[in-house]
Amino acid sequence: MKIATSGQMQALDRTSIEDIGIPGVVLMENAGKGTVDAMEQEYGTVQGKTVCIFIGPGNNGGDGLVIARHVAQRGGRPFLVYLINPEKLSGDARINTRICSKLGLIQYIVHHGDEVRQLKELIRQLHFRHPVHSLVDALFGTGLSRKIEGYFADVIRFIKTLASDRKWPVVAVDIPSGLCADTGTLLGRAVRADLTVTYGLAKPGHFLHGGPMVGKLTVLDISIPKRVIKQADLPGRVLDHCEIAHCVQERRTATHKGTYGHLFILAGSEGKTGAALLAGKGALHSGCGLVTLGVPAELNPIFEISLPEAMTVPLPNSSTFFCAADYDLICEQFVGRGALVIGPGMGTDPETGLLVRRLYRKLKLPMIIDADALNLLAAEPGGLRKSGGVRILTPHPGEMSRLTGKTVADIQKDRLAAAGRLAKDLMHDKMHAEHEIIVVLKGAGTVLSSSKGNWAINSSGNHGMATGGMGDVLAGLIGGLLVQGYTPWDAAAIGVYQHGLAADLLAEHQSHGFTASEVAAALPRAFMRITGSD
Structure with missing residues (x-):
């Protein structure tokens, strides 16, 4: 699914209005009507029920006014709560203000915090006459960049209290107010929605940080011409079922293990053999044909016993951790292999660092670089420069902090920009x-x-994945897909989504407490789900 930043979405709107000639009020009409359709589909008819609509400045408030009109048209009782003087609305929103006024729709204007407190009694009376159907957040849209304060924050607190105490569903118009559309961070205080109806295309903020404020997301076609979207050549995607199903290759009947590639993994050290085993499991459950583990010699018996489906190469100069003296032997193993996974549980011994940096710079084979290998590269200034081939880096925020010199907090404030900056910086390296x-x-x-230049945000996964070893499985999974002939981008995208989907399948039976090994074992089921063969 295509995704657009707030700036890109504004450009699409502008092109539709100015170049194609679709009036903005028509787009607004489509947005408001479609939102009421979604509300009724999710929560039943609005007929005979009160719908409380909180109206803010700008076009988001205008969308809310269109919603009010269509609620009234369907026999509902819209209650408009303006957080600004209605006379100060302009453009398309102003047109709808006048229509709502002529229709005699009930309205209440909030100027300060004291008036917010009076709302509770007003809504209680309305509910007594006509039960409340839902609360509609039409305060701020995707263009919001400032912190929400004052009585606007008071109203958001009020919506939260009403929703919690009365169990009334909250519907957000385009994006929950107070949630940054581009970063997913909270701008002071934000609405927690049960249903978000967004217009045209989804926005990054709907998915970043897991989208906890968004609830169920519905993407509404408001008639922005498909040609306009295509010509914009948007580089962003949401990794969802549809996107990944188009990428997954059909497996033919007359094939053998050689058909599906051979992955080499350098991972594990004393006390961290589990990380290497998990990477191996991720690779094997990806459907790749063969997996070989290069391991410190003294630890080889552990791997021989624990993962019988994988082959091993004990490295004689690496007793319990990896040593650069085994570089030539390691390079001999790359003949006939399609990719290298390096890093899980390797440790950070200086000797291991020499080996990692040499492979990073010399090896032409694609590399998936994870965990300790990332830390070792980060430890040397310019460690990510001069790669010998395609590289897929899989850092968590702490590792990203070490790679970039930014704090974890700064990275988490704008995850999309942080990943994009690192990729862009490396692109500019000759x-x-x-x-x-x-x-x-x-x-x-x-x-x-x-x-x-392309980017994506994943939509699968859950909080049950917050446990050790998940990243090791992912590294092996991406490597396993890469050797099967997928492009580096598709291998990474499919791997990330399927990794999360496997955990989602487990979460259908238990919310948390499952292990990384169980996620690896659920990967074949995830592939069956994505291909429709389950």
Whole structure:
């Protein structure tokens, strides 16, 4: 599914209005009517019921006024709560203000906090006569960038209290007020919606940080011409079922293990063999044909016993951690292999660092770089420069902080920008010019960004994944997909989504407490779900 930043969405609106000639009031009409359709589909008819609509400045408030008209047209009782003087609305919103006034719709104007407190009694009386159907947040739209304060914040608190005490559903117009459309961060105080109806295309803020304020998301076609969207050539995508189903390749009957590639993994050290095993499981459950683990020699018996489906190469100069003296032997293993996963549980010994940096710069084979390998590269200034081939980096925010020198807080404030900056910086490095670099910034709403300019936000996954080993499974999964012939971007995108989907399948039976091994084991089921063969 395509996704647009607030600026990109405004440009699409402007092109539709100014170049194509669709009046803005028509787009607003489509948005408001479609929102009422979605409300009735989710919560039943509005006929005979009160719908409380909180109106703010700008076009978001205008959308709310159109909603009020259509609620009235369907026999409902709209109650307009203006947070500004209605006479100060302009443009398309002003047109709808006048219509609502001529229709005699009930309204209440809030100028300060004391008037917010009076609302409770007014709504109680309205509910007594005509039960409340829903609360509609039409305060602020996707263009909001400032912190919400004063009586606007008081009203948001009031909506939260009403929704909690009365169990009335909250419907957000385009995006919950107070949620930044581009970063998903809270701008002071934000509405927590049960249903968000967004217009044209989804926005990053609906998915970043897992979209906890959004509730169920409905993307509404408001008749922005498909040609306009296509010509915009938007680089962003949401990784959802539809997007990934188009990417997953059909497996033919007359195939064998050689058909599906051979992955090499360098992972594990004393006390951290589990990370390597999990990466191996992620790869094997991806459907790749063969997996070989390069491991410290003294730890080899653990791998031989624990993961019989994988082959191992014990490295003689690496007793319990990886040593650069095994570089030549390791390079011999790349013949016939399609990619290298490096990092899970490797440790951060200086000798291991020498090996990681040398492979990063010399190896032409695609590399998926995770965990300790990222930390070792970050420890040397310019460690990410001069890569020898395609590189997929899979940091969590802490590792991203070490790679970029930014604080975790700064990264989390704008995850999309953080991933994009790193990919862009590496793109501008002359040594990377011919090699794609993909950054996978893990977390709720995992972000992917490529040095080629495309980016995506993941929509799968849940809080049950907040446990050790999940990233190791993901690294192996992406590597397993890469050796099967997927492009680096598709391998990363499919891997991220399927990783989350496997956890979602487990969450259907238990909200949390499942392990990384269980997520790896659920991957085949996730692939069956995405191909419709479950």
